Amino acid sequence: MTDTLKHLQKATCIATTNIAFVKYWGRINDALRLPMNGSISMNLDSAFTTTTVEFDESLTADLFSLANQPADAKQSARVFSHVDRIRAMAGIQTRARVASENNFPTGAGIASSASAFAALSVATAKAAGLSLPERELTLLARQGSGSACRSVPAGFVEWHYGETNEASFAEQIAPPEHWDIRDLIAITQTTHKEVGSADGNKLVSTSPFNETRVKLAGASLNIIRRAILEKNWTTFGEETEREAIRLHVIAMTSQPPIYYWSPVTLAIIQAVTEWRRDGLEAYFTIDAGANVHVLAKAEDADEVENRLWQQEGVKIVLHNKPGMGAQVVESHLF
Ligand code: DP6
Numbered sequence: 001m002t003d004t005l006k007h008l009q010k011a012t013c014i015a016t017t018n019i020a021f022v023k024y025w026g027r028i029n030d031a032l033r034l035p036m037n038g039s040i041s042m043n044l045d046s047a048f049t050t051t052t053v054e055f056d057e058s059l060t061a062d063l064f065s066l067a068n069q070p071a072d073a074k075q076s077a078r079v080f081s082h083v084d085r086i087r088a089m090a091g092i093q094t095r096a097r098v099a100s101e102n103n104f105p106t107g108a109g110i111a112s113s114a115s116a117f118a119a120l121s122v123a124t125a126k127a128a129g130l131s132l133p134e135r136e137l138t139l140l141a142r143q144g145s146g147s148a149c150r151s152v153p154a155g156f157v158e159w160h161y162g163e164t165n166e167a168s169f170a171e172q173i174a175p176p177e178h179w180d181i182r183d184l185i186a187i188t189q190t191t192h193k194e195v196g197s198a199d200g201n202k203l204v205s206t207s208p209f210n211e212t213r214v215k216l217a218g219a220s221l222n223i224i225r226r227a228i229l230e231k232n233w234t235t236f237g238e239e240t241e242r243e244a245i246r247l248h249v250i251a252m253t254s255q256p257p258i259y260y261w262s263p264v265t266l267a268i269i270q271a272v273t274e275w276r277r278d279g280l281e282a283y284f285t286i287d288a289g290a291n292v293h294v295l296a297k298a299e300d301a302d303e304v305e306n307r308l309w310q311q312e313g314v315k316i317v318l319h320n321k322p323g324m325g326a327q328v329v330e331s332h333l334f
Helices: 073-090 112-127 134-144 146-151 210-230 233-252 263-277 298-310
Strands: 009-022 027-029 039-055 063-066 096-102 156-159 170-174 181-187 283-285 292-297 316-320 327-333
Touching: 009 112, 009 146, 009 210, 009 233, 009 283, 039 112, 039 146, 039 181, 039 210, 039 316, 063 073, 073 096, 073 112, 073 134, 096 112, 112 134, 112 146, 112 327, 134 146, 134 170, 146 156, 156 210, 170 210, 181 298, 210 233, 233 283, 233 292, 263 283, 263 292, 263 298, 292 298, 298 316
Parallel strands: 063 096
Antiparallel strands: 009 039, 009 327, 039 096, 039 156, 156 170, 181 292, 181 316, 283 292
């Protein structure tokens, strides 16, 4: 056995996805995935990816399976180039077998790339024998998919704006048990969306409103961070809704424009606004897809969930609490 081989392992990691309250939409550096603004999110305990990475001397090429099926060429290339990054750090060349599984529909507007690249980064680093501090793991995950860096730490997380690789890391603002709020995800479509966020992110500069959104996102960061720390539900909810709408204004005014909403999306926006008028204080946020995340206080969550199930066009409602950070659940040293 060579020296290198002794340190190679097989490792399995579970990482949750996250929902951003201040969102990442647009980059100053595409290669490093450095965002135009900082963002804040919460990990979602019921939506996660489980990834196993095994380095194997007998392989002549990397292999990637998703839900026990060989993944398509585009997805595989993105995964392999991320594994390459980690191989370069570890100084190894051995090929890997990567097996990944989501417990929610892939590509349907739940940020599957966030949990996917957080799990992939942490499992691959472990299997390659690297022992990296959390901050380094966030830098690594960010280069695979921007939002993935926020799925590495637990609970409520901020990803910082920075002009270098090292400056744009993610860190915890508060642990999951700090604030028992809920995210009820109303899934309105389970097929692949038309324009992925990787492509949407590249179009922001074509919107005449982008500079304004980036400026306002900076202000939202301070408002939302503080609202989370002080558990100020109304400020938190109102600012989160405004921020989400601004992302969609950018998408809809990009060239070419991207319309992520379906009629069901708008119907839920209107319903949540009405519920609030009747005293049920829930708020919505929407990522790059037609699904709606409805944020509720713990005591209102079941009522909100029931109402969402009754909404026409809603296929599934996923009930999430603040989630854990990326965890290695199994590893073997050969
Ligand atoms: C709308 O992290 O998926 O969910 O870096 O290109 O992989 P890439 O983009 P991605 O973008 C997520 C965008 C968003 C907002 C957010 O989660 O902050």
